[in-house]
Amino acid sequence: xxxxxxxxxxxxxxxxxxxxxxxxxxxxxxxxxxxxxxxxxxxxxxxxxxxxxxxxxxxxxxxxxxxxxxxxxxxxxxxxxxxxxxxxxxxxxxxxxxxxxxxxxxxxxxxxxxxxxxxxxxxxxxxxxxxxxxxxxxxxxxxxxxxxxxxxxxxxxxxxxxxxxxxxxxxxxxxxxxxxxxxxxxxxxxxxxxxxxxxxxxxxxxxxxxxxxxxxxxxxxxxxxxxxxxxxxxxxxxxxxxxxxxxxxxxxxxxxxxxxxxxxxxxxxxxxxxxxxxxxxxxxxxxxxxxxxxxxxxxxxxxxxxxxxxxxxxxxxxxxxxxxxxxxxxxxxxxxxxxxxxxxxxxxxxxxxxxxxxxxxxxxxxxxxxxxxxxxxxxxxxxxxxxxxxxxxxxxxxxxxxxxxxxxxxxxxxxxxxxxxxxxxxxxxxxxxxxxxxxxxxxxxxxxxxxxxxxxxxxxxxxxxxxxxxxxxxxxxxxxx
Amino acid sequence: xxxxxxxxxxxxxxxxxxxxxxxxxxxxxxxxxxxxxxxxxxxxxxxxxxxxxxxxxxxxxxxxxxxxxxxxxxxxxxxxxxxxxxxxxxxxxxxxxxxxxxxxxxxxxxxxxxxxxxxxxxxxxxxxxxxxxxxxxxxxxxxxxxxxxxxxxxxxxxxxxxxxxxxxxxxxxxxxxxxxxxxxxxxxxxxxxxxxxxxxxxxxxxxxxxxxxxxxxxxxxxxxxxxxxxxxxxxxxxxxxxxxxxxxxxxxxxxxxxxxxxxxxxxxxxxxxxxxxxxxxxxxxxxxxxxxxxxxxxxxxxxxxxxxx
Numbered sequence: 001x002x003x004x005x006x007x008x009x010x011x012x013x014x015x016x017x018x019x020x021x022x023x024x025x026x027x028x029x030x031x032x033x034x035x036x037x038x039x040x041x042x043x044x045x046x047x048x049x050x051x052x053x054x055x056x057x058x059x060x061x062x063x064x065x066x067x068x069x070x071x072x073x074x075x076x077x078x079x080x081x082x083x084x085x086x087x088x089x090x091x092x093x094x095x096x097x098x099x100x101x102x103x104x105x106x107x108x109x110x111x112x113x114x115x116x117x118x119x120x121x122x123x124x125x126x127x128x129x130x131x132x133x134x135x136x137x138x139x140x141x142x143x144x145x146x147x148x149x150x151x152x153x154x155x156x157x158x159x160x161x162x163x164x165x166x167x168x169x170x171x172x173x174x175x176x177x178x179x180x181x182x183x184x185x186x187x188x189x190x191x192x193x194x195x196x197x198x199x200x201x202x203x204x205x206x207x208x209x210x211x212x213x214x215x216x217x218x219x220x221x222x223x224x225x226x227x228x229x230x231x232x233x234x235x236x237x238x239x240x241x242x243x244x245x246x247x248x249x250x251x252x253x254x255x256x257x258x259x260x261x262x263x264x265x266x267x268x269x270x271x272x273x274x275x276x277x278x279x280x281x282x283x284x285x286x287x288x289x290x291x292x293x294x295x296x297x298x299x300x301x302x303x304x305x306x307x308x309x310x311x312x313x314x315x316x317x318x319x320x321x322x323x324x325x326x327x328x329x330x331x332x333x334x335x336x337x338x339x340x341x342x343x344x345x346x347x348x349x350x351x352x353x354x355x356x357x358x359x360x361x362x363x364x365x366x367x368x369x370x371x372x373x374x375x376x377x378x379x380x381x382x383x384x385x386x387x388x389x390x391x392x393x394x395x396x397x398x399x400x401x402x403x404x405x406x407x408x409x410x411x412x413x414x415x416x417x418x419x420x421x422x423x424x425x426x427x428x429x430x431x432x433x434x435x436x437x438x439x440x441x442x443x444x445x446x447x448x449x450x451x452x453x454x455x456x457x458x459x460x461x462x463x464x465x466x467x468x469x470x471x472x473x474x475x476x477x478x479x480x481x
Numbered sequence: 482x483x484x485x486x487x488x489x490x491x492x493x494x495x496x497x498x499x500x501x502x503x504x505x506x507x508x509x510x511x512x513x514x515x516x517x518x519x520x521x522x523x524x525x526x527x528x529x530x531x532x533x534x535x536x537x538x539x540x541x542x543x544x545x546x547x548x549x550x551x552x553x554x555x556x557x558x559x560x561x562x563x564x565x566x567x568x569x570x571x572x573x574x575x576x577x578x579x580x581x582x583x584x585x586x587x588x589x590x591x592x593x594x595x596x597x598x599x600x601x602x603x604x605x606x607x608x609x610x611x612x613x614x615x616x617x618x619x620x621x622x623x624x625x626x627x628x629x630x631x632x633x634x635x636x637x638x639x640x641x642x643x644x645x646x647x648x649x650x651x652x653x654x655x656x657x658x659x660x661x662x663x664x665x666x667x668x669x670x671x672x673x674x675x676x677x678x679x680x681x682x683x684x685x686x687x688x689x690x691x692x693x694x695x696x697x698x699x700x701x702x703x704x705x706x707x708x709x710x711x712x713x714x715x716x717x718x719x720x721x722x723x724x725x726x727x728x729x730x731x732x733x734x735x736x737x738x739x740x741x742x743x744x745x746x747x748x749x750x751x752x753x754x755x756x757x758x759x760x761x762x763x764x765x766x767x768x769x770x771x772x773x774x775x776x777x778x779x780x781x782x783x784x785x786x787x788x789x790x
Contacts, residue, residue, distance in 0.1 A: 005532070005533045005534075006529055006533040007527065007533050008527060008528050008529055008533065008538075009521045009527070009528060010521075011521045011522070011523075011524065011525045011526070011527070012521075012522065012523065012524070012525065013522075014495045014522065015493075015495065016490075040492055040553065040584040040587065041584075041587045044587065044590065045586040045587045045589065045590070045772075048768075048769060049769070049772075050685060050686065050687075050768075052685060052686050052687035053686065056737055057583060057586075059494075060494050060496075060582070060583040060584075060639065061494060062494050062495060062496075063493075063494035063495040063496020063497065063498070063499050063500075063640055064494075064495045064496070064499055066494070066496060077687075081687075107499070107502065111502065111523070112522075112523075125524070125525040125526065125531060126524075126526075128524075128525055129517070129523055129524035129525065130512075130523055130524075131512055131517065131523075131524075134509070134512060141509075142506070142509060145502075145505065145506060145508060145509060146505070146506060148502065148503070148505075149503060149504075149505030149506065152503045152505075152643075156728075156731075159732050160728045160729055160730070160731030160732035160734070161728040161729060161731075161732065162503065163496045163499060163500060163503075163640045164496060164639055164640060164739070165732070166729050166732055166734040166737065167732040167734065169687065169689065169734075170687045171687070174689060174690075174732050174733050174734050175731075175732040175733055176694045176695075178694070178695050363694050366689055368688075369687050371685070371687075397685070397687075398768070432532065433532065434531040434532055437531075437532060437533070438525065441525075450495070452493060452494050452495050
């Protein structure tokens with residue numbers, strides 16, 4: 001009775017993926033894989049374009065986190081041109097980043113993943129969605145829709161356009177913020193903070209305790225982590241050093257333009273998506289759930305694990321409580337949701353802090369730039385994880401090479417491991433139903449993956465072998481699948 | 482009776498789906514009147530049955546269908562046909578579905594060339610050819626939805642606007658025709674001051690606009706006349722919604738053409754060359770004019786550049 005189960009599409013995530021589970025004769029799981037089935041090829045068609053167009057083109061990689069691509073791209077342009085934006089330019093960018101984060105984290109917790117917790121993983125699929133949430137908790141849903149919409153409006157005030165913006169330009173930000181606009185935004189930020197405070201309190205009371213058993217058992221794996229921290233170890237989502245943490249919690253900080261010394265990518269046969277790993281650990285790569293090698297995770301839980309503290313008081317208090325409960329680094333996969341709500345709180349506090357900063361209304365928001373042949377790396381923390389844009393240009397400032405490593409790509413190996421763990425523990429003797437398969441999908445949703453982001457590129461290996469390459473692209477090992 | 486709604490997404494970024502959520506509070510009223518039968522981003526209906534055991538992909542019958550994204554794989558093609566079969570009224574949502582959008586910039590390369598470039602960068606030791614089991618095969622280029630199946634209405638924009646989506650859905654729920662698309666250009670809704678003469682040669686777009694911060698936009702000189710390439714003349718109006726002012730202009734940035742061409746058959750390249758010349762600018766200064774002027778409308782308008790060039 002060996003057979004193949006295909007969950008297609010994986011739902012309530014961004015972008016396209018399917019899960020292929022191979023059952024053996026006994027009805028148990030042989031392999032479980034997340035196949036990434038979309039690709040668009042941004043790296044290729046960006047070549048030859050004026051580099052200043054990159055912050056306009058690359059947000060189209062992802063309409064859910066367009067600001068992350070927009071800002072990573074603008075930062076890469078800064079580096080290509082060799083300029084530093086004036087304080088107001090950098091702070092306006094960071095403010096937009098924090099507002100976009102709030103919008104995105106609210107979306108994920110309440111609209112995409114929330115139904116699994118508020119209605120239960122086994123609820124019929126026709127109600128296990130945002131409409132079901134709307135009926136089950138109308139007041140919460142109404143508030144969520146209102147604040148999300150308000151965040152989009154705040155971004156329009158700052159940048160004219162909330163999705164696929166143009167305002168971050170090489171050298172800064174195109175639109176200064178007037179004092180009137182600032183005052184309006186400040187009131188809106190207060191309202192967002194209230195929702196952030198409500199959300200984590202609500203989840204700690206009504207969601208997490210109820211699902212503690214699931215949190216402790218579903219999709220549990222042991223990996224390292226990556227995230228961005230300031231020089232003093234504080235969490236930062238716009239700028240800082242990268243910190244790569246081993247599964248045991250030791251770590252190393254490095255400037256993000258040195259990422260190729262620390263991270264390598266390899267290729268799998270059955271996915272269009274590459275698998276980054278920590279080459280710097282010198283142990284190679286393996287997705288064995290019992291003893292992974294080189295595997296690290298990105299996104300909320302990773303950032304919450306790698307930072308020493310959070311420099312806003314409410315979020316830091318939550319971080320301390322979280323660490324008391326789960327240690328550092330916390331490994332349980334479903335804790336991504338909890339970490340997401342801590343970040344929601346941080347971003348609300350950070351937005352208020354930036355709006356209270358007198359620099360924010362300065363008229364000096366950008367510096368002039370001059371084309372040159374150069375390489376420039378830009379990095380931000382996208383909601384889905386560390387996002388790297390790496391461009392090379394010729395003397396006219398036309399793009400000659402592009403490399404992009406996006407948040408979800410870092411999590412490719414961990415997501416596959418989590419799905420394998422979940423499928424093996426949930427499907428036994430050929431027994432499964434739609435609730436079980438949805439629970440397998442929950443292990444993907446925890447990572448809030450964005451396969452639109454991840455599949456901007458055209459690559460992929462098409463055999464049924466696993467090839468491991470060193471940083472120079474040389475084949476060092478081949479494993480039969 | 483709630484109207485049944487189905488949504489699919491193909492070569493996408495998800496921005497148009499987020500735009501639906503950005504409708505805000507009116508969304509709650511709309512949601513009360515619709516029954517979503519298929520929409521991967523929001524609900525769990527699966528294509529091959531809920532436990533994945535069906536042989537053919539199927540979408541439930543629906544009154545209204547939305548498709549975002551262009552067609553980039555054989556699977557997208559099949560799904561577009563299935564959506565057309567099951568939906569009484571089919572809407573192309575966003576510029577990718579309407580005109581190919583940014584992903585159709587890839588249409589200046591053949592698929593073989595695209596993959597060849599990529600493989601050269603990746604691995605040289607194996608020549609396994611092209612996809613492959615478990616992964617859909619790429620089409621030869623990006624197609625707009627109406628190149629594959631007939632479409633009943635278009636909601637362009639990258640992304641489209643919450644207002645346009647809300648107005649369309651509300652009209653359909655009330656059994657009324659959809660509001661027509663604007664029959665004018667972005668320039669017709671742009672408040673900046675125009676004197677029909679450029680005051681500079683064409684600049685690179687890393688050079689900022691001249692403006693007085695805080696002053697009304699009516700006092701800012703037309704960006705094109707400042708020498709900043711703006712796609713307003715060849716782009717359909719509508720992005721500014723009831724406020725009117727185009728979205729990018731609000732940030733002192735030029736229109737990038739995301740609402741697509743003025744009409745279905747328009748040639749944005751010809752329109753833009755004319756607009757530039759008429760105020761004394763030289764379009765030949767712009768490298769890669771085809772992909773620049775068709776940035777959002779490459780499906781059917783962009784094709785691989787001949788090898789000898």
